[in-house]
Amino acid sequence: MSLYSMNIVIIGGVATGLTAAYSIRKNLPSSKITILERGEDISYGACGFPYYIEGLIEKEEKLIAKNAAEVLHDGFDLKLRHEAIDVDFERKEVTVRNLSLQENLTLSYDKLVIATGASAKRLPFFRGMKGVFPLNTLEDANHIKKYIEEAKPEKAVIIGGGNKGIELLETLTLLAVDTQVVEFLPRILNRYDEEFSDLLLKELRGEGHKIHTREEVTGAEASEKGFMKTVVTDQRTYEAELVIESIGLTPNTDFLQGKGLQMEKGAIVTDRYGRTSIGDVYAGGDCALIYDHMSGQNTYLPLGTNANKMGRLIGLSIAGKEPDFKGVQGSAMLKVFEFEMAMTGLTDQRAAELGLPFDSVMVRTRNKSGYYPGGTEFFVKITFDRNTGKILGGQVFGREGSALRIQALVASVYAGLTVHDLEYMDFGYIPPLNSVWDSLNIAGRKASEKIENSRRGATR
Known part of the structure; x- marks a missing residue:
């Protein structure tokens, strides 16, 4: 097998997947690269979602680095609405479900890149209720934006006081939605030291923003038509026509369980260049761990910066080029x-x-x-x-x-x-x-x- 004529399959078409694809194409121009994406959106900037929902970014196209037509024009075999449902690492085959035709197909590979991302964690209390959303994909952002424009909610609850939850507080406030933030932990932004997260909390509360810590959501109630009505916590009840859940992520790796791939809490273990415990298989982005050079440990840091770095490094590694990369440091x-x-x-x-x-x-x-x-x-x-x-x-x-x-x-x-x-x-x-x-x-x-x-x- 020539290095330049390899058959490469990439599972996932957002940050890590697309970056890896272009990194491989640049260094191995004759390789055949197939990109599988179970959704319809690729290569979007998720960090811009709050500003898109707010209307500061007027068109979703502004969030997209490469659209499907451009990727196809650049010579990639892009398959949208195609979900990888199984991998045989010994035979080097991926079983793929065509979600449009409801048919399965099998793809062989010389090198495999797993960039499946992660899914938003959800609470069971809201199942089936209208007006409840995660915010993890471009589709999620469009659903929230459309709901706000059409339903015009007056009251909202954001569940989770991490970066995304706090950013959304600004978004909804600027859209004139009376918003509460409910955080289960003793403080918001718990990656920071306590005195730092308290600096922001004091300022926001001083400006009248409603942020509640040490509070657990225990239930919810919908209207007769199934729309969100109230959020119940262990301390009080909030009226809300809109709920956004921002309580963390779960790596999209269920289809890989029991296959011999080393994982920790569902996240794929890799080295600094995305190599996994199985030969010719690479992983990066929100489905994988990344090396933190300050702690000397692999850690789960689902950040856009990390996803793009790993995509490029995976591409270089597949091409036999590994630059000096000491790791990330959680910036x-x-x-x-x-x-x-x-x-x-x-x-x-x-x-x-x-x-x-x-x-x-x-x-x-x-x-x-x-x-x-x-x-x-x-x-x-x-x-x-x-x-x-x-x-x-x-x-x-x-x-x-x-x-x-x-x-x-x-x-x-x-x-x-x-x-x-x-x-x-x-x-x-x-x-x-x-x-x-x-x-x-x-x-x-x-x-x-x-x-x-x-x-x-x-x-x-």
Whole structure:
């Protein structure tokens, strides 16, 4: 078998699948590439859904990087509404269900890429009720958008206080829908350290937004016509004509169970280049784990950035080209109303779970020079190794422009810099955009002082 004439089957046509397809085509132009997609939408930007529902993005085409006609024109054998229902890894065959014709077919492969994504978790209380939606696919986004336009709900409940749930709070509020957020855990945005998620929670509640933590949904009631009417929790009952469930994801890997493929909680275990435990089989995106170089562990981080990285790396690996890739570090951003948050690397809570010798500092500064009008508060937290000063992670919070400040910390964590490096790092300065001492300079200095004071105390 020639490397250039391989028969490659890709299961899944969104971020990882399409990115892998084009990466393979670029490096192995003569290969035959078949893309299976059980839905009708491909290559869309799911992170834009809240803005599309809001109407800020007017047309769904804006969310689509490549449509079906373009993919077919580029020489791929794209099969929409075709679902992989079984794989025989020994025979190298995929059994596929044509959902339009309700017929099965079998495809052979030399290399297989599994990019099946994940499905939204659902609560049983709402089964069969109208006006209840997940938000995971472009089809979901269109259903929500159409329902809001036609039913014109006045009250809504968002179940889940993660990134998506909090972003949707802004979306529905701007659409004049009275919205409640119900979160089962003690706090929202639990990937952040508590004091950081509390900063945002305090601001949002202070502006009158209704966010309820430590509250469990226990039931629901529909109207006589089957439309959503009330959401019942262990503490109260909410009127709601619209419910959006945002309580997590489940990898779409049921059809692979019992086939000998190594998985953890349904997510496929891979190496840094998407190789699975079975030869010639690759996986990436929301159906798979990804290597986190800060923890040294494979972890489940269903993020668009990770899905696209893995797609490209899988394509390069299949072509025999593997660039130096040390892994990801969980970088993420959030914007809700005028507030922004971002994180990278390890938080205090994650460092504690890993048993690392960590410490941290948190500083409150301003996003402009103190004498320049219009400045607002800006918070930065750095988690570091208390022995070496190595930066393990960082979090930022503030208003417009704050989230982008994380990028310097992303690079610092990735490069293995220390808090001492931050102390005098030469950041750019102009009064309308920054202080003469950047917030990270100040955080680095505070962390360095904390380490030095600790050392002095230990030698007394």
